[in-house]
Every structure is written in C-alpha cells, then in structure tokens.
Amino acid sequence: MPTPENERSFARTADATRRDVLLAGGAAIAAIALPKAALAATSPTSLENRSQTMPFIKTKDGTEIFYKDWGSKDAQPIVFHHGWPLSADDWDAQMMFFLEKGFRVIAHDRRGHGRSTQTFEGNEMDTYAADVAALTDHLDLRNAVHIGHSTGGGEVVHYVARAKEGRVAKAVIIGAVPPIMVKSDKNPGGLPLEVFDGFRAALVANRAQFFLDIPTGPFYGFNRPGAKVSQGVIENWWRQGMMGGAKAHYDCIKAFSETDFTEDLQKITVPVLVMHGDDDQIVPYADSAPLSAKLLRNGTLKTYPGFPHGMCTTHPEVINPDLLAFIKG
Missing domain, CATH: 1.20.1070 (Rhopdopsin 7-helix transmembrane proteins)
Structure with a gap:
C-alpha cells in the first residue's frame, strides 16, 4: 500500500x-x-523588416500609404485611384484584367482609407495629390495612365494638373466628382450642401449602417426595378469602408463635394477619357461629366446609358475593354 x-x-x-x-x-x-x-x-x-516586406511608403508627415504593385517593372504602369470610402481592393476587376494584358498595375489606399494610416489631418485634395506624387516618385513611374473613380477621379485631376513632366501619359475619370459637386451661384446644377451635411450626420450616427445603405441602394443601382443584386458586392463595399477611419471619411466628404477642380481640368494637356453612367445616383451625370469634358483641352466623353455609379464593378465586361482601347489608342 x-x-x-x-x-x-x-x-x-x-x-x-x-x-x-x-x-x-x-x-x-x-x-x-x-x-x-x-x-x-x-x-x-x-x-526595417516591415519596410522590406510590406507595400507601404511613408509621406513627409509620417503617414503610411499602402499600395499594390503587380506586374513587370518594364511594362507601362496603370495607377488606379479609388472612391470614397473604399480602398485599392475596389479595383480588383480592373487590375486582374490589365495584369493579364501585360501592364504593370498599381493601386493605393488613400490616407485614412483601407490599410493606410487613419489620419486626423490632411484629408483634403492638396494632400491626397501630394501623397500620389510621393508614391509615383518612390516607384519612379513614367508614362503612366492614371484612372480614378468618383473621389479618385478628383484626385487624378488634382494630381495630373501638378505632375512632373513625363510622369503621366493619359488619364481616365469614371463617375468622377469634377468639376464641383456642391450647389452654388457658379454651379446652380449642383447638389445642395444639405445633402452632404446629411452624409456627415449619417456617418456620425451609425457609420456601419450607413455603409450598408449606400451599396444596397444607389451606389450600384441595386434600388432600381429589375436590378441584379449581389450580396457579395454589398458586403465587400461595407468591408472596405469599415477598414478606414471615421474622421478621415468625415473630412473626405468636404474634399469630394466642395473642391473646385475647374482650374485643374483646364491645365491638363494629356488625353483624358471621361466615362460616366447616365443613371449615376451618387454623382449626377448632367453636372459632372459633360462639364468636365468641355473644360479639358484634350478630353473625350463616353456616356453609358442606364449604368450606375459603381459601373466598374457591375459592368467590367464593358468598362475594361473601353479602357484598354483608350490606353492603346
């Protein structure tokens, strides 16, 4: 025992x-x-290890900008600029298409959006354009095509008007905010300031719900009779939006709605394709694309009957070949 x-x-x-x-x-x-x-x-x-393995650049004010850079460094670069409040991921359908066509494709998360720093300051067009310049300098991009959607279209216009010689070959703005969205004496066809105040109020009150309501309804035209609704597209929009910072998203509403891009458009000399759906419920067609095309020295307007604001996602089989034809033309 x-x-x-x-x-x-x-x-x-x-x-x-x-x-x-x-x-x-x-x-x-x-x-x-x-x-x-x-x-x-x-x-x-x-x-140091992170800088070697992660695709970030650091700007002068310490902001880290995330970017994707796919394809041969010897190929012509295409730089994609996303809309509010999304990220570089919104360009998946275009980046995969042009990568297969032999281009070098690049997309970044605007400061305060996606994987970039959730900045308290600098959420306006001058700084957005400076961030793009820092990225193109870092990657030494030359003869590039810059493509911007919605707010990204404003970013493209603001950057290209200031770009160093030889950096930009062509530009495309899709469903873009220029010349200016907000209504004023100079822009009587614009949207009243109260519309954007409503955006800000909804964002502060319940950003998560607001970021479901937008893609479920007007962004992709899913609120139209007979629309083919994709729950995956809606949830992907929400995912991208919620990755960013509320303060940056709040400030960006002023940036995309009140910035006047008239002088920028007039300064640009490279060919610019202006693409817009005439059923765009986010950036109304009549007060945007036709006016931008007239202000550009070398602009071409292409209108898509019945297409929504998010037509790059809903109709890539139409948009991508048109982009390719313009780039090669």
Whole structure:
C-alpha cells in the first residue's frame, strides 16, 4: 500500500511533468505558428523588416500609404485611384484584367482609407495629390495612365494638373466628382450642401449602417426595378469602408463635394477619357461629366446609358475593354 508521503511525492512529480510537457508543447506550437515576419517583429530591426516586406511608403508627415504593385517593372504602369470610402481592393476587376494584358498595375489606399494610416489631418485634395506624387516618385513611374473613380477621379485631376513632366501619359475619370459637386451661384446644377451635411450626420450616427445603405441602394443601382443584386458586392463595399477611419471619411466628404477642380481640368494637356453612367445616383451625370469634358483641352466623353455609379464593378465586361482601347489608342 502506498503511504501518504509516497502519494504526495507522486503528485508533485506528476505536476512537474505536466508543466514540462505544457511548456515544451507551447514552445513547439509557437515556433510552428509564428511566421518569420512575426518573429522578426521582436527584434530591434522590426521596422526595417516591415519596410522590406510590406507595400507601404511613408509621406513627409509620417503617414503610411499602402499600395499594390503587380506586374513587370518594364511594362507601362496603370495607377488606379479609388472612391470614397473604399480602398485599392475596389479595383480588383480592373487590375486582374490589365495584369493579364501585360501592364504593370498599381493601386493605393488613400490616407485614412483601407490599410493606410487613419489620419486626423490632411484629408483634403492638396494632400491626397501630394501623397500620389510621393508614391509615383518612390516607384519612379513614367508614362503612366492614371484612372480614378468618383473621389479618385478628383484626385487624378488634382494630381495630373501638378505632375512632373513625363510622369503621366493619359488619364481616365469614371463617375468622377469634377468639376464641383456642391450647389452654388457658379454651379446652380449642383447638389445642395444639405445633402452632404446629411452624409456627415449619417456617418456620425451609425457609420456601419450607413455603409450598408449606400451599396444596397444607389451606389450600384441595386434600388432600381429589375436590378441584379449581389450580396457579395454589398458586403465587400461595407468591408472596405469599415477598414478606414471615421474622421478621415468625415473630412473626405468636404474634399469630394466642395473642391473646385475647374482650374485643374483646364491645365491638363494629356488625353483624358471621361466615362460616366447616365443613371449615376451618387454623382449626377448632367453636372459632372459633360462639364468636365468641355473644360479639358484634350478630353473625350463616353456616356453609358442606364449604368450606375459603381459601373466598374457591375459592368467590367464593358468598362475594361473601353479602357484598354483608350490606353492603346
């Protein structure tokens, strides 16, 4: 029969053995599960390692801008600029298409959006354009085609009007906000300021619900009779929007609605294709695309009957070949 002392000794030995097994097992699991990048993060050179492995650039004010850069560095670059409040992911259908056509395709998350820094300041067009210039300088992009949708179209116009010589070959603006969205004495066909105040109020009150209401309804025209609704597209819009920062999204409403791009449009000399759906419920057609085309020195207007604001996603089989024809033309 075991004595009480023997039982206590056995229990102590068993406890020690269990601890050893758990410690050894935990170390083994950690070694297997942690990627090299995570292990490197514990070293003094973790920031350097991140700069080598993650696609970010850092601007003068310390903002980190995330970007994708796919394809041969020798190929002609196409730079995509997303709309509010989305990210570079909104261009998946176009980036895959042009990558297969042999182009180098690049898209970034605007500051405050997506994976870029959720900035408190700098959420306006001058800084957005400066961020694009920093990216194109970093990648040394030349003879590039810049394509912008909605707010991204305003960003393209603001950047191209200021770009260094040789950086830009052509530009495309799709469902874009120029010349100016808000109604004024100079722009009587614009949307009243109260519309954008409503955007800001909805964002502050319940951003998550607001970011469901937009793609479910007017953005893709899913509120139109007979529309083919894609729940995946709606949820992907919401996912992208919620990745960004509320403060940056709030400020960007003023940037896309009140910035006057008239002088920018007049300065641009490279060929610009202006694409717009005439059933755009976000950026009304009559007060945008035709006016921008008239202000451009070398602009071409292409109108898409019945197409919604998010036509790059709903109709890529139409939009992508038209983009390709313009770029090659």
